[in-house]
Amino acid sequence: MSETGIGARVKRVEDQRFLTGKGNYTDDINRPNQTYAFILRSPHAHARITSLDASAAQASEGVVAVFTGKDIAAAEVGGLPCGWQIHNKDGSPMAEPPHPMLVADKVRHVGDQVAMVIAETRDQARDAAEKIVVEYETLAAVTATDAAIKDGAPQVHDEAALNTCYDWELGDKAATEEGFAKAAHVVKIDVVNNRIIPNAMEPRVALGDYDRSTGDYTLFTTSQNPHVIRLLMGAFVLQLPEHKLRVVAPDVGGGFGSKIFHYAEEALVTWAAGKLGRPIKWVSDRSEAFVTDAHGRDHRTHAELAIDGDGKFLALRVSTLANMGAYLSTFAPAIPTYLSATLLAGVYTTPAIYSEVRAVFTNTVPVDAVRGAGRPETSYLLERLVDRAAKQTGIDKTELRKRNFIQPEQMPYQTPVALQYDVGDYPAVFEAGLAAADYSGFEGRKAETESRGKLRGVGISTYIEACGIAPSAVAGALGARAGLYESAQVRVHPTGSVTLFTGSHSHGQGHETTFAQVVSDLLGVPFEAVVVSHGDTAKVQFGMGTYGSRSLAVGGAAIYKACEKIIDKATKIAAHILEAAEADIEFKDGNFTVAGTDKSMAFGEVALAAYVPHNFPHETLEPGLDENAFYDPLNFSYPSGCHICEVEVDPDTGVVEVAKFTAVDDIGRVVNPMIVEGQVHGGVVQGIGQALLEGCVYDDEGQLLTGSFMDYAMPRADNVPFFTVAQKSVMGASNPLEVKGVGEVGAIGSPPAIINAVVNALEPLGVEDVTMPATPMTVWQAIQDAQAR
Amino acid sequence: MPTVSMTVNGKSVSADVEPRTLLVQYLREHLSLTGTHVGCDTSQCGACVVHVDGVSVKSCTMLAAQADGAEVVTIEGLDDNGTLHPMQEAFRDNHGLQCGFCTPGMVMSALDLVKNNPSPSEQDVRDWLEGNICRCTGYHNIVKSIQAGAAAMRG
Numbered sequence: 034m035s036e037t038g039i040g041a042r043v044k045r046v047e048d049q050r051f052l053t054g055k056g057n058y059t060d061d062i063n064r065p066n067q068t069y070a071f072i073l074r075s076p077h078a079h080a081r082i083t084s085l086d087a088s089a090a091q092a093s094e095g096v097v098a099v100f101t102g103k104d105i106a107a108a109e110v111g112g113l114p115c116g117w118q119i120h121n122k123d124g125s126p127m128a129e130p131p132h133p134m135l136v137a138d139k140v141r142h143v144g145d146q147v148a149m150v151i152a153e154t155r156d157q158a159r160d161a162a163e164k165i166v167v168e169y170e171t172l173a174a175v176t177a178t179d180a181a182i183k184d185g186a187p188q189v190h191d192e193a194a195l196n197t198c199y200d201w202e203l204g205d206k207a208a209t210e211e212g213f214a215k216a217a218h219v220v221k222i223d224v225v226n227n228r229i230i231p232n233a234m235e236p237r238v239a240l241g242d243y244d245r246s247t248g249d250y251t252l253f254t255t256s257q258n259p260h261v262i263r264l265l266m267g268a269f270v271l272q273l274p275e276h277k278l279r280v281v282a283p284d285v286g287g288g289f290g291s292k293i294f295h296y297a298e299e300a301l302v303t304w305a306a307g308k309l310g311r312p313i314k315w316v317s318d319r320s321e322a323f324v325t326d327a328h329g330r331d332h333r334t335h336a337e338l339a340i341d342g343d344g345k346f347l348a349l350r351v352s353t354l355a356n357m358g359a360y361l362s363t364f365a366p367a368i369p370t371y372l373s374a375t376l377l378a379g380v381y382t383t384p385a386i387y388s389e390v391r392a393v394f395t396n397t398v399p400v401d402a403v404r405g406a407g408r409p410e411t412s413y414l415l416e417r418l419v420d421r422a423a424k425q426t427g428i429d430k431t432e433l434r435k436r437n438f439i440q441p442e443q444m445p446y447q448t449p450v451a452l453q454y455d456v457g458d459y460p461a462v463f464e465a466g467l468a469a470a471d472y473s474g475f476e477g478r479k480a481e482t483e484s485r486g487k488l489r490g491v492g493i494s495t496y497i498e499a500c501g502i503a504p505s506a507v508a509g510a511l512g513a514r515a516g517l518y519e520s521a522q523v524r525v526h527p528t529g530s531v532t533l534f535t536g537s538h539s540h541g542q543g544h545e546t547t548f549a550q551v552v553s554d555l556l557g558v559p560f561e562a563v564v565v566s567h568g569d570t571a572k573v574q575f576g577m578g579t580y581g582s583r584s585l586a587v588g589g590a591a592i593y594k595a596c597e598k599i600i601d602k603a604t605k606i607a608a609h610i611l612e613a614a615e616a617d618i619e620f621k622d623g624n625f626t627v628a629g630t631d632k633s634m635a636f637g638e639v640a641l642a643a644y645v646p647h648n649f650p651h652e653t654l655e656p657g658l659d660e661n662a663f664y665d666p667l668n669f670s671y672p673s674g675c676h677i678c679e680v681e682v683d684p685d686t687g688v689v690e691v692a693k694f695t696a697v698d699d700i701g702r703v704v705n706p707m708i709v710e711g712q713v714h715g716g717v718v719q720g721i722g723q724a725l726l727e728g729c730v731y732d733d734e735g736q737l738l739t740g741s742f743m744d745y746a747m748p749r750a751d752n753v754p755f756f757t758v759a760q761k762s763v764m765g766a767s768n769p770l771e772v773k774g775v776g777e778v779g780a781i782g783s784p785p786a787i788i789n790a791v792v793n794a795l796e797p798l799g800v801e802d803v804t805m806p807a808t809p810m811t812v813w814q815a816i817q818d819a820q821a822r
Numbered sequence: 823m824p825t826v827s828m829t830v831n832g833k834s835v836s837a838d839v840e841p842r843t844l845l846v847q848y849l850r851e852h853l854s855l856t857g858t859h860v861g862c863d864t865s866q867c868g869a870c871v872v873h874v875d876g877v878s879v880k881s882c883t884m885l886a887a888q889a890d891g892a893e894v895v896t897i898e899g900l901d902d903n904g905t906l907h908p909m910q911e912a913f914r915d916n917h918g919l920q921c922g923f924c925t926p927g928m929v930m931s932a933l934d935l936v937k938n939n940p941s942p943s944e945q946d947v948r949d950w951l952e953g954n955i956c957r958c959t960g961y962h963n964i965v966k967s968i969q970a971g972a973a974a975m976r977g
Contacts, residue, residue: 044914051922052910052929054857054897061856156842234861234869234923234957286859286923287957319862541921541958711917711963718960742866742955750951750961755944779960 037553037560039770042707045546047539056284059238059255064312067240068097070302071158072315073148073165074324075140078174078396078735079187082138082147082167089164090150095157098309099165100149100301102137110134110304113295114269115361118512119199119370119392127199127392130190132360134270134297134304140169141189141359142396143735144324149301151313174396174735178333178356181393189359189394198357198392199366203374204450209387212348216339220422226410227805228331228356228729229722230745231403233540235286236317237326241302245310249277252303256282257292257538258578263570264515265295265363271304275570278303282568285540289719290402291326292540293580294363298325323740328729329403331356332369332410338383338418344428344436348385351377351414355392358399365401366392371511372407372499372581378448379415380459380497380673381437386449396735402580404719405498405780412496413805416785420492420792421801431467434495435460441763452499454671456765462699463495465761466675470695478679482692488682489692490794493675494785500774501586501670518665519583520575521591523552523599525658527644529637530562533595536576537588538568542776543708544584550704551589551770555596557623557636574661582774585704586670586766593769594662603639605654610634610642670766670773674698676717676782680790684798687813689725689791695757696782701766701773709775713758716779722748723780724787728806746806795819826890830855831899839886845879846870848886849896857897857926861955868954871927872896878934880953897926900933909933909971918967920958928954932968940976942969 037043050056087099113132120126135146148165152158173187180186181196189196213219240253250273256262259280266280267273285292302313317325333354339347355369374388423430439446441458448454467473475491482489502508505516522534533552537544549563566572579588600620607625608615617628626633634642643658679693696713703709726746730738739745764771784805791803791812799819804811827836830853837852849855849872860882861869870882873895900907906914909929919925928951935942935950942950947965956964 045917047922048914048919049904049906051919051925052897052906052913053901053904054855054926056857056922058856058859058923060860061850156840232957234867234921234955235859236861284922286861287921289957318860319864319867543920707917711920711959714960714962715920715958716960719957741864742862743864747955747957748960749955750965751945751948753961755965756960756962 035554037550039550039554039702039704041550041705043546043550043560043705045543046549047543047545058235058284058286059240059253060316062240062253062283064240064242067312067314068151068153069155069158070313070315071150071162072146072298073150073162075143075145075147077140077169077171078143078176079172080140080169081172082136082140083170084168085148086166087148090161093157093161093164095153096161097151097153098305100135100305102133102135102147105133105135106137111270113297114265115366116363116514117367118514119201119366120512121200122202127366128190128193128197129361130192134300142398143737144398145359146297149305151305151309176395176397176731176735178331178354178393178395181395182391189396193394196394198361198394200391201370202389204387205385206387208385209348209350212385213339215341216347217342218340218426220338220340220418220425222418222421223335224414224417225804226330226332226413227723228400229329229403229727230323230729231289231291231326231329232747233287233289233291236319236322237292237296237298238316239299239302240312240314241306242312243306243310249279250303250307251279251281252299253281253283254299255285255292257285257288257540257580258576259538259568259570260536260576261578262295262299266300266303270300279571282538288540289404290329290406290580293578294327294401320741323745324398324737327362327399327401328358329400330410331400334414336414336418338422340422340426344426344433346381346383346437349377349383351388353390355390356395356397356400357392358395358397360399362399362401365399367512368402368407369410373411375451376408376411376497376499377450380439380495382439384449388450397731404716405777406581408498408777409781409784412494412781413785416494416789420789430493434463438463452669455668455767456763457671457673457699458763459495459673462673462697462761463675465759466677466695466697469697469757469759470677472677475679482681488684488794488797490680490682490790490792492678492786492789492793494782494789495675496782497671497673498777498781499669500582500672500777501666501768502581502583503666504668505665516665517577518663519577519588519591520661520663521588521595522574522661523595525599525640527641529558529640531556531558532564532566533592534566534573535588535592536573536578537584538579540579542579542584543705547585547704547708548592551592552596555593556599582776585770585772586768586774587664587666589770589772590666590768591662591664594664595660598660598662599658602658602660603636606639606643607634609649609654666768668767670701670768672698672700672773672775672778674778674782676786678783678786678790680787680794682791682794682812684816687809687816689807689812691721691754691787694754696779697759697761698775698778699761699763699773700775700778701762701764702771703760703762704772709760710758712775713779714756716777717756717783718748718753719780720783721753721787724784724805725807726752824887826886828889828892828894830894831896841887843886844882845884845886845889846881849881855896855898859923859926861923866955867924868927868931869924871930871954873930873934878931897929900929908974912971912974913967916963916967916970918959918963924954924956928956928964932971935968936972936975940972942972944969
């Protein structure tokens, strides 16, 4: 391994600009003659707009224009599209109500966009928006997931009877019932996967620009996937052809899923920039982000596990109610179904599984993918259920897991819920986790904790996730309205330096470093000679973007393919110049050598020859060294792992402290261990946030009570410890780099380990269940309730 | 409109601003010092931390007019023509940043901690960062960075 190649702990190239204040985030970009947009939003969760008077706003100082829902309706632009279609049990398509850019008739959640004011300054736009008079006829609202399907619940959309978006199923119901008929034990659980708010530190920003001389539009936006935004906005909303529309996602300050989706503000500023012939910038403030960025999770699940007399799992049946919010966000319908229910086998051999999911509309912010997206819900359900099963059957929780693991020799393993795992060694990862966590030393630490008057618990989770989204054929069969491949272009310059154009997007992941490591390693060129370009549809050929831990597994594979093409072409050039047969050219360490001779050309010499070709055979060899590749994955990749958490609980106050956290993950080949560890740290803390701190609270009228950082508990430095992070890599993943994905493992593996630890700590007090977030109040109440029984 | 004058990163600057202009707006919009970021509207996240007369301040919570006559240092004022300050270097060496958005505030805040506590313990650092939120790193490498930066500054 070289000091900068695959596997090396290379310091990040992007850090210099970020550390010196020279990052280029969307709000740092300004265009000549720029105006500013402010969006007036609904203060009500559910109401009819009976009148709207914008005349005072129109006349307000500095105002350039005011647009309302009626203007949008008259302009005949489209609503925001949904990218995934789910079908009901009876084969009919899901309910898909319209999602307008500005609402004209009925608002459906607090924060729904009602009007856009454009003015010379931000403050003028905001001042003018306060002068818009909107009269609302308020309606009863429904916000809780389980309340949406009750008789008489307020109806969010006329198109969705009983607030139901879809009622879907997966698996063999009859085989599952047979499993239950043979069961020695049936273990039941009800879990709530709490709604969380993604809160990337950079709020969303959209800057629309229109070139009056060419008629070209440019949108600068905080996106994880600028090409997807161009496709969705251009083709479905504004009907702008792609060659007239450029979308740029420059430095982006975190995404965690929330910046995948196409949002109304992007289309509004682009559309209005064309109308006004001036650039328009919209910047979300944090309060706005809380009520407009798509939220995550919000599933309520009942599950039952059938187990035989030897502790082997026989069957699993799962019923989930999933909250979609007020409208369907871009990927929303896929989260509880194809990204969640398909993982219900976990790492276990459960032979029969049946799952049903009912998705509902409520008067809340739309819900979509947040780091993990469906998979944290499944890992949480399974691992809570397995711990409960251990208690009910009297089998030790490590032993019960071991008895049910899929064994490495069973690979590839076809699960009963559609997926086929390609490689994995769950017993080995589990043992590595127990060893790294010094699991056998727990009792000693517990005694020490108890000597201080506190309780200590240990919780285990094993998980699997499907990453590298997604094989296009599979995705299409499952309802995706797009293929989910990735592209890469490797442009070798005449002097041997390289620009990589990638359709993946980096918003914290460090692609400018890891992707350069891959290219440098494959082509044998110095790391410093590779620059990574991403995030601009005018530069990069196409891209499906970054989410679902797909960048290296899919985007990296495209890079690998493009580099292969470069080597093939360079081999032809070297063979021609060295007057040898192509088959005799060996490429190693950046040199093309005629086998068995000392005749050799360095990579840079071949590059120069490619662009200064004096005698290439016209028929068979083109000048230039610039190759494009699109890679469509053969299968998902399947990271797995074992997370072990120890907590200390103060029984008097209910305060939970994460005392020790160990994550051992199989993420396949590691390109940069430093970046991998950072991804796990960040993911685990988002999991700690969901498990202990973060909860989204709506009141009965649909007001978001946790609508600021003063009310919504983000994890802070003093809420978390240092972590023990290690990899137990199993090679052979179905992509050329044999990588699996690491962005989400922390958020998927950690919540069940934490809550299992809390429940374990409270067992002596008779507590059997604790809900997320396990705040001091929740834990204290659980203790009081148990003591009262 | 009142005139405000101050020294920013060693340079004297002066401008007429609306009275309601926040210091962070003045830095970003009038001086194009966009390294200082706005991550919230309730003085919680700390992405906007700068130094005013040597003390770390959330520049979203101070009017530009209140900084009249002050010495202000932003993230752009730390490096020496691209050579990183030891605290910046420590963040790079310890992977103390991912998306980079909270980073300027973290670095500016860390420097104020180290000024008063040259050898902070892990708990000192965690407690000090109460007013700085990061969503990417899980704080693990930020805490390590600040301790390493402090060590480098002690020499």
